[in-house]
Amino acid sequence: xxxxSLTTGRDPAAAVGTVATRRRKEETxxxxxxxxxxARATGACDExxxxxxxxxxxxxxxxxxxxxxxxxxxxxxxxxxxxxxxxLLFMAVEYSIPMVKPDxxxxxxxxxxxxxxxxxxxxxxxxxxxxxxxxTVFVAMQAAYILWAILVEQRPxxxxxxxxxxxxxxxxxxxxxxxxxxxxxGSGMDFPVGNVSFFLFFSGHVAGAVIAAADMRREGRLAxxxxxxxxxxxxxxxxxxxxxxxxxxxxxxxGAGILFDTLAGWYFDGKNVxxxxxxxxxxxxxxxHKALLSR
Numbered sequence: 130x131x132x133x134s135l136t137t138g139r140d141p142a143a144a145v146g147t148v149a150t151r152r153r154k155e156e157t158x159x160x161x162x163x164x165x166x167x168a169r170a171t172g173a174c175d176e177x178x179x180x181x182x183x184x185x186x187x188x189x190x191x192x193x194x195x196x197x198x199x200x201x202x203x204x205x206x207x208x209x210x211x212x213x214x215x216x217l218l219f220m221a222v223e224y225s226i227p228m229v230k231p232d233x234x235x236x237x238x239x240x241x242x243x244x245x246x247x248x249x250x251x252x253x254x255x256x257x258x259x260x261x262x263x264x265t266v267f268v269a270m271q272a273a274y275i276l277w278a279i280l281v282e283q284r285p286x287x288x289x290x291x292x293x294x295x296x297x298x299x300x301x302x303x304x305x306x307x308x309x310x311x312x313x314x315g316s317g318m319d320f321p322v323g324n325v326s327f328f329l330f331f332s333g334h335v336a337g338a339v340i341a342a343a344d345m346r347r348e349g350r351l352a353x354x355x356x357x358x359x360x361x362x363x364x365x366x367x368x369x370x371x372x373x374x375x376x377x378x379x380x381x382x383x384g385a386g387i388l389f390d391t392l393a394g395w396y397f398d399g400k401n402v403x404x405x406x407x408x409x410x411x412x413x414x415x416x417x418h419k420a421l422l423s424r
Contacts (some may be wrong), residue, residue, distance in 0.1 A: 156373040236312055239368055239376030240368040246370040251314055260367050261316035266336070266362050268320045271337045278344055287344040290393035294336050301330055319373070332374050333381035334364055339386025 203210050229236050242246070250257045279288040307329045320334070338361040345354035368374040374382075 143291070161176065221299040233413055237310075237376050239379070240310070240372065241310075243366065243370040246366070247312060247314070247372065250370055251312075257371065258316045258318045260371070261319035264367055265318060265320040267364055268334060269339065271341045271357075274341045275337075275344070284344070284348075286393045286397055287340050287390070289396065290340045290386075290389040291337060293392060294340065295333060297385070297389070298331060298333050298336070299406050301362075305330065308377065310375070312372045314373075329374060330378050330381070331385055332365075332368065332378045334368065334374075335361060335379050335382030336386040336389070338364065339383055342388050343386070343390045353371040 200305070232316065250260065275287045275291055279285045309329070340355055342354040342357040345351070365374075365379045368379065369376065
């Protein structure tokens, strides 16, 4: 029998080389779609890089004039610009305004603004008692809402904020006792009931209303929160007219209400994290607070 090389008329080594070459070609053959994918990916990356570069250039163009030029600051950030002007103004006022003499009564612009109302209330004691009684009712409304929130709805944040606020108010009242205004109009119907002595700084009336209204907003009771805000403003005007508080007492009372409501929220957020819960979500049911109270 003739050898295979004579039968096929081919060299065995050449045959083996041909088979290997064909096998390599088949292995390196790629589908057209697969071959186009890297090109598309490269094109997409290039497009993304181009867009990012354009955005970076735009951000750079936007940031440079925004903070480095007065026009950019005024156009983009009017509120900080206004506060900056206020800083310059009161830096000048601080070194030029005459101070109140030691034997003179305190200067309070709120007292000056309510001078007419003060005269009307001073001439009518019954009106003073009526306004004091209505104010006491409003304070009772604040307390009732906060107690309802913790006892019925099991949401203690407002109650804890009120406890913090009144404790801090007592400490500050002991640390610095401001003189009672000479024109103070007391009433037995005022809160504390019986016209007993109370600290002037800061206003617990105002701070308590702010805490209650903040809780109402978290619960979606927006109409009730707006009502409390309106009554709080009326309460502030009445306190100024009767000289029950200085203007700064009312302003700090608003800030104190916001501050201690925020601190109480941080307390419960941290407490829930430590206990393995989740931070407060300000939901209506406040399951996180109920879980805390049920422990």
